Each structure stands twice: as C-alpha cells, then as structure tokens.
Amino acid sequence: MSCPMPAPPALKDLPKVAGDLKSELEAFKATNLKNADTQEKIVLPSAEDVAQERSHNALFASVENFKASSLKKTDTREKIVLPNAKDVAAEKTEKALIEGIEHFEKNKLKHTETQEKNPLPDKEVIQLEKGQRQLISGIENFDSSKLKHAETCEKNPLPTKEIIDQEKCA
Secondary structure: OOOOOOOOOOHHHOOOOOHHHHHHHHHOOHHHOOOOOOOOOOOOOOHHHHHHHHHHHHHHHHHHOOOHHHOOOOOOOOOOOOOOHHHHHHHHHHHHHHHHHHOOOHHHOOOOOOOOOOOOOOHHHHHHHHHHHHHHHHHHOOOHHHOOOOOOOOOOOOOOHHHHHHHHHO
16 A cells, blocks of 8 residues: 655745746856865764763763672771881880980089180281281282383403403413
8 A cells, every 4th residue: 555645736835936036046057166175063973982981871870879788798807017126126216315315404414614726816927927918919919010110230241352361371
C-alpha cells in the first residue's frame, strides 16, 4: 500500500515575489559566483574526546554513588623506628649543653684584669711617623717649575796633554 501524494499547491496559493527581485533571480548566472573555501566554525568532538568525557563522567558518578558499607575492615600497623644508641647519646649531650647554658651562674666567675698586647704608640713615635710622611709627600708632590736655572762651573779641570806627557815620563 502506498500513500497517495498530496496535490501540488495552486498558483494562486504560492507567495508573491516583488518584481525587481524576480528580475534579479531570472538574470542570475552561476558562472558569476567566486570560489570560496568553507571553514567549519563548530567542530564536532572526536571519538577520543567523547570517550574521555564519558570516563570522566563515570568517575564522578561512581564517587557520588559510593557506598561506605562496601569497604572491608582492616587493622593498621604503625611501624615506629626507635632511635639507635648514637642518636640517643647525641640528644643527651645536646640537652646537657642547653641546660648548662640555661642554669649558668655568673657569680662563680673569677675577676680578671685585661692586658693590652697591642699598645698604642706614644707621641714621639707619632711625630716621627708624621715627619716621614711629610717628607715622602714633599718628594712625590715636588714642583720642578719652581727651580731656577743654574750654570755649572767646573772646579776640577782635566789635565792638559802636556801635563799627562810629563807624568808619563816621570
């Protein structure tokens, strides 16, 4: 049995189209269209994404529907590691030192006199040192432009040739 097809609508029942639009539609040519690349803006999730979301939702559902009555009773065993002899001895010596410092009695200390092993120099030594520094600074900062020009006069003349010959003969 086949269904009878409905009759097509009559021409008078079709919607009316404006004249200028009708002329544009009739003049339309598909060759005037430009090629364009289509870009999908809504990307459907991949099968991996769907599987990951399902496992995530299943985990939350199992946490929400967890029954504490399904747990088994267990005994916990605490393993305490006792310190060895070295650790105990080190702790005792540290404790004894701290107690000795806390209960220290100042009145048991003996009075002592301090002795200077590096005494300061006296006035004479300081004056000598200042004199040496002034001498050195005077030499270092000497201004040679203050000197006057002088001509040397030789007072020990060299012997002449005749005197040298006389001394050789003698």
